[in-house]
Amino acid sequence: MTESQFVPDIVSASKLYTDVWQRRDESDNLRQAYDVETVKEEKRLEVEAELRVHVDTLMQEELDNLQMAVERDKGKKGKKGGKSGKKGKKSKKGKKNAKKGKKKGEKDLTPDRTPESLFKELVAEGVIVDYPRVRLHDYVGEYSYLGTTLRQANIEPMPSMSDVRRVITEYTILPLGE
Numbered sequence: 168m169t170e171s172q173f174v175p176d177i178v179s180a181s182k183l184y185t186d187v188w189q190r191r192d193e194s195d196n197l198r199q200a201y202d203v204e205t206v207k208e209e210k211r212l213e214v215e216a217e218l219r220v221h222v223d224t225l226m227q228e229e230l231d232n233l234q235m236a237v238e239r240d241k242g243k244k245g246k247k248g249g250k251s252g253k254k255g256k257k258s259k260k261g262k263k264n265a266k267k268g269k270k271k272g273e274k275d276l277t278p279d280r281t282p283e284s285l286f287k288e289l290v291a292e293g294v295i296v297d298y299p300r301v302r303l304h305d306y307v308g309e310y311s312y313l314g315t316t317l318r319q320a321n322i323e324p325m326p327s328m329s330d331v332r333r334v335i336t337e338y339t340i341l342p343l344g345e
Contacts, residue, residue: 306332
């Protein structure tokens, strides 16, 4: 006897039931109201698919713009190289003049001022923002147990303060000891 054509549909419906509905307690849902989380998950998938298409087109446009910029830069560099090849006989004088130009360019524009006074002026003008000192123990927070669950569902959660403290320790403080 051959297998019925309805068996794959029944198997998929059974799998859907065991995955989604078997562990849910619907005893107090007599009106059969919709489940907010289920609707959110379905709509999230739809929105992600729409956004993926939009983001892909934007990224393709950005890639095209960057490739055009690289092509333009390559064209400019090639032209400069061609011009310097024509003036090959005067290259020794050009090198001497270039060295003199570097010495003039390295002249200190503020010889009478200390770096501390320059820094204070930049802070006063708002070019440099002076932030208060923050210690690592000021990052108070607990480990995000929800983050592990979300990562298992392929959703990247927002980092908790505990995560921030751990990353700062691993990537900035510990390498200083090496």
